[in-house]
Amino acid sequence: MSFATTDLCDANETRLADGSLRVLAPVFRHFGKRTAFSGPAATLKVFEDNSLVREAVESPGNGRVLVVDGGGSLRCALVGGNLGVLAEKNGWAGIIVNGSVRDSAELAVCDIGVRALALHPQKSQKRNIGEREVAVLMPGAVVRPGNWIYADADGVLVADSKLEG
Incomplete structure (x- = not known):
């Protein structure tokens, strides 16, 4: 599905109003080769420990997006180049981290989206x-x-169900 988050917002104003479509705060930076990506969320809640992140990206992604709540920690990275390669190899569409990543040059060539x-x-x-x-x-x-x-260059949306594009 080709999409623009701006168009999805415009076409789904009632979902935005009722909360079934939400917009993440504009605090995420783009890493990874894909600027735009979408898929169902798989979630993790961790803090300064990426063991579960590695475990997740070692498993089949099936086009999902790994959403990692790292507590907003800026004291260490939860995803790096090796995990980016694993995520690409195992079919993840993207990874969104409420925290930090590292190996930016390596992530930039991984064919996944990273925020x-x-x-x-x-x-x-x-x-x-x-x-x-x-x-x-x-x-x-x-x-x-x-x-x-x-997710695209304009932002990240969270929908309770798949949107028609």
């Missing part, structure tokens, strides 16, 4: 702590497993 708050050169800890497939509070909106994510 994050910032870059940070330090890797995260590995303690296997976090939650999978839970509602996560991202900047501007709650994302639930199975919500549809639409």
Whole structure:
């Protein structure tokens, strides 16, 4: 599906009004080769530990978008070049991180979409702590497993169900 988030907002004003379509806050920077991507959300809630992120991208993505609530931490990266390569290889459409990523040059050539708050050169800890497939509070909106994510150069949308384009 080819889409523009601006057109989706214009065509779905009633969904915006009733909350079944939400817009993430404009705080995310673009990394990754794909500027635009969409798919159903898989969610993780972690903090300065990317063990579950690695586990997720090692599994089949099936066109989904991995939405990682990293608590907004800017003290270490939750995704780097190796995980970007794994996500591309395993069919993930994109990754959105409420936190930091690293290896920007490596992520830029991965054929996935990546959004994050910032870059940070330090890797995260590995303690296997976090939650999978839970509602996560991202900047501007709650994302639930199975919500549809639409991201392009103008922003990121979260829809309760797939939008017709």
